[in-house]
Amino acid sequence: MIDARVADLLSRMTLTEKVGQLNQRLCGWRAWRRTGKGFAATEELLAEARRFGGIGAVYGLQRADAWSGQGWETGVRADEAAELTATIQQTIVAESRLGIPALFVEEVPHGHQALDGTVLPVALAVASTWDPDLYEEACRAVAAEVQARGVHVALVSTLDVLRDPRWGRAEETFGEDPWLASAFTTAAVRGMQHNGKVAAVLKHAAGQGATVGGRNWAATELGWRELAEIHLPPVRAAVEAGAAGLMAAYSEVEGLPVAANRRLLTEIIRHQMGFPGLVMADGTALDRLLRMTGDPVAAAALALRSGVDLSLWDEVYPHLGEAIERGLASEEDLDQAVARVLSLKFRLGLFDSPRASLGTENLRRESAALSGRIAASAITLLHDREGILPLRAHRIAVLGPHADTLEHALGDYTAPQPADLGPTIAQALNAMSTVPGSDIATADGSGIPEAVALARAADVAVVCLGGSSARDSTTTFDTNGAARSGSNTSQMTAGEGVDLARLELGRGQRALLSQVAATGTPVVAVVVQGRPHVLGEVLDLAGACLSTFYPGPALGETVADVLLGRREPTGRLPVSLPREAASLPVHYNHRDHDWAGYLDAPPGPLLPFGAGLGTGELILSAPRLSHDHVRLADLRAGRTITCDVSVRNDGSTASSTVVQLYLRRITASIWPRTRELRGFRRVTVPAGGATTVVFPIGAAELADAEQHLEAGAVELQTGVSSADLTSVRLHIQSD
């Protein structure tokens, strides 16, 4: 039905009109202006619509942040959004001979980056919950919010797998593991697309979490196998979940940027994985192809032939018509891309009568609650060596640059927030006293003397350290909106464009912690971060340490709940914590080699993937298999066996943990990794009770990244982190 409508429309379009459908050149905030009583299209939008007789998509009509320059005084409020989008859509349709509306695309990496948009915790925090169901629920709520604001396409960060924590965009990933990232990717797609009215375009396919040196938009040196085993599983999960679109990564695979990589986009993702959806370029990524082609026409042809359907901000895709006319790409390729764009428009109902405008207030209340639940669930207890928790002291000094602000806990891609966003840690703890003590990014520790004095006067010092991806009015930007590292990036130590070599907390913060600890007052460190930092010193100096990746507005309440014992800490690390940058990389799932460590640094991480403490007394059994052997043919036919683990609670309060299942290949035709996550389950066990976790073991768990099964021995390993496991052996028998 849709196919027929698409074919019909396509048959009536001119070349220019087709090219227009593949263009998403505008920055949406420049597409409208306020009139006395509402909104109108700008000349820029009109010119663009007239140039091509329509527009494929408009990015960021509602985006608000330092780069777009949209804030509370100028930007689009939730209650204005429906009107804005309707007005702009009418203008575009009116300029289109065939009445084709535009897709409205918005940044929704962790909530909608717009005024009044709910801020979710960043992906790295989401992954710390090990609870994809909760995330799916949050994505449903956010989708309802953006739908009500007239948005059609949400750009969501799910696909990058973090292999080098120096990368500034670490926070936008679900961590280092492909299985975990896949589970959350599936949840994102299901949640965002739950009613078919919002399309998710997932960022970014593929490999960008492994660029050389963790450098933003640098090359990768990855081979296809590493790509397949680590970076493509979330892409496959997205495809299987029915994601409407994927955004092509800036980075290269095998010397070709993804936007010019036909093997990856077309042969692997479209043909092998069967992806029918839209491939969108990243911002200005097609302009960068000029480094290869020297010429925008050739660049346009290269991207189209490779499999890019829709541009973003570049001056390349306007040249598509010329590329077709010169014979550098075929009209068939063009038509396919246009068909994908049109098909999405039909499926989302853009050609149907306009949606009723909805209020978002109730929706936002629900999203905000879910954001808080994720934040609460993500807090990870790294240690409580001195048994400080729960805090029973009355005189609490809350110190550090995260102590009394939420500004730095929101992550990159966040819109300006209201003043009453929520209580800070100091407020939520009813702190006796609070002071930042130091800058986040710099060596400035001018507030340390005051902090030390406050610590001395307190029974306990909660020292709130970490990073920041907060852009502000002093931040400068690259042409694609990334922060320009090396220039003044205000307090940013993370975020797009802000890569960090040493992974250390700022010098001022380190001085603050050590001087506060030297007072002898018990110290709890709370680390609020956008990437895994080097925390050895923090763990040494603090009697207890919590970590939370940017949790969003609920920082204060959720940290207070854990510190005061109102909630058990339930987060688990989705990424290994490195000892120091010099010994990178430290993934748990490297290929299995007997290597003793550096002369000056032991092998392995400071804290392993999957780690995190609860406060209860849970005891796991060894894993038990329903069968100790299984036949290849049965696996191929869909048979699963089970691996059970019992969890007993010997304590006097209910307690939660995340039971993790890993596969260790004993024999394999490819050099095996140490282990590979193959299942996980959050369980809560009542005091004195017990429960059993049952993991299915079938083709999905036993196959390799290319879905091959092979005969041989494997171990199933279960436990509460990638480094705390017991094993049972399974024989896979050949036919």
Place this chain on the structure above:
Amino acid sequence: MIDARVADLLSRMTLTEKVGQLNQRLCGWRAWRRTGKGFAATEELLAEARRFGGIGAVYGLQRADAWSGQGWETGVRADEAAELTATIQQTIVAESRLGIPALFVEEVPHGHQALDGTVLPVALAVASTWDPDLYEEACRAVAAEVQARGVHVALVSTLDVLRDPRWGRAEETFGEDPWLASAFTTAAVRGMQHNGKVAAVLKHAAGQGATVGGRNWAATELGWRELAEIHLPPVRAAVEAGAAGLMAAYSEVEGLPVAANRRLLTEIIRHQMGFPGLVMADGTALDRLLRMTGDPVAAAALALRSGVDLSLWDEVYPHLGEAIERGLASEEDLDQAVARVLSLKFRLGLFDSPRASLGTENLRRESAALSGRIAASAITLLHDREGILPLRAHRIAVLGPHADTLEHALGDYTAPQPADLGPTIAQALNAMSTVPGSDIATADGSGIPEAVALARAADVAVVCLGGSSARDSTTTFDTNGAARSGSNTSQMTAGEGVDLARLELGRGQRALLSQVAATGTPVVAVVVQGRPHVLGEVLDLAGACLSTFYPGPALGETVADVLLGRREPTGRLPVSLPREAASLPVHYNHRDHDWAGYLDAPPGPLLPFGAGLGTGELILSAPRLSHDHVRLADLRAGRTITCDVSVRNDGSTASSTVVQLYLRRITASIWPRTRELRGFRRVTVPAGGATTVVFPIGAAELADAEQHLEAGAVELQTGVSSADLTSVRLHIQSD
């Protein structure tokens, strides 16, 4: 002729005899014992020869070092070697029904690792000369030496390209650049094989210089393109130069260890490159395949099918017969491998009458002189900020752990040396005083007070710092002879098995330098190293700084010559010096991205690839092309144009430099690297004179790693380092 003899022999061999020809299981030093008047085979050798009715090859009959346990009291002297090898060969031939002799294989990574063997500077020092002709001459001399000692096969380190300086085997590489490494690989093959009597087996193919984290025998994550562009050019150079053999690297490509990687060994190296020679496994590498197969028979089949001809120390290749009988590999594959072994034996003359025994004393004198010339040529002046050089002071204090010993300047894979090896730096400088001051590896700086006192009393302090790959009696070893890092590795900070995370000089050394510098006495730092260390602090504290990668016995003389102004420093860095490990990697030839640096570290190295100062006043012209365009068809037909650079000497003494030519691709179908070395020439210009360097520019210079030429614009860039260049543009026109 040889083919016919091989075929004839092969047709008469049993399966067991064939398997025997592919085995190199023994450690040679356990194959012989001393009798009253000479040598005899041990039971171990006899058992091995009888087990298979012959032996393919015997490794290390003459190896002497801490691992083999052979030293001056027990080991094989030069004047005994011919007798030993003759005796052992007679035994083996006698045990072979068909009278097939064994190949005698020795470590010759930088000179023969045997008593009385000449020690050449390590490969990283050799590369610092940018003078392959000199190295070829040295290899000829070393080949003559080993030939006279009855050696047939020399294992030479040339193929690993250093992409991560944390790797302990950095010293065994020609640095980070494929073109430079290729030039020296060609020189090694030509030199070692100059008379056809010694075969070079080059270590290692391929990719081992890029293992994850610089970890010894870890995986690489390299794709085929990165492998082709960076790691395979030296292999291709080796094949084109006629190398007899290649050793398969421990590391993996695309998840398969090279010894199990048919695509690399057979499809790429044999079929595409046309390599007809022998592929040898690395030590115990085939045993490691059990991590995949779980079974030595399957491992043997896997390696044979992949393209490994000859084993090393493993317990896998003895199972080849079983593998054939079980049908896991074909007898055709087996016969091919045996034919390669036999063919080499015929070509080297093993079936001919025994060679006359030669004395090696004159040969050694020649090799030693060449070793000294390389050492002299390799010394690299990093800066002379304070104009300290040449030293004119009479009162020179020579301090530091390299000050008065040659022990740590010899590199890994070095045999015990005579007591009168040569003058130390202190001796060669006629130092007024000398003291080590600190340990090399540890924080021990107990000698610092004395060093400071000596510096105070001197006009200048020469502080001799660096690393060490010196094994001693306290070193412990892995099964393959690598040092076991993490256990007591004595003073080792480098060498096989000793990977270093932070790349810093030992803490004691750093304290020594800073305290000596604080005396106010002018300081010259001499850094003797096996890998590029982080030297920012050294460059800051020292008024002048020389670097030399382990230069061998001539350390003292050659450093003194430069310090005293008797010789201009002529070395150039074959590898970028990193600022710190946290900002790795820092190759000059990464893919070209506009990246501004880490928030906490600038982009780029401390000192760039190709850098190094002379003391003269040479002025380079801009490059001039003979033609500003060239047609693809002409290039394919072998046409070359030229790129000229004039070098003028405005000074009052003759001076040398290395003129370097780089290619920068302006357009390309693969994302271009910043630049790629495409030529270099050492020139010496008399005072007031001038000379012109003429670089040919043809298909070899312009093609990509897969030998493809494409139309488009390129720049030719010339200068005296990879960061000090001027450009001219060339258009390659399509046909």
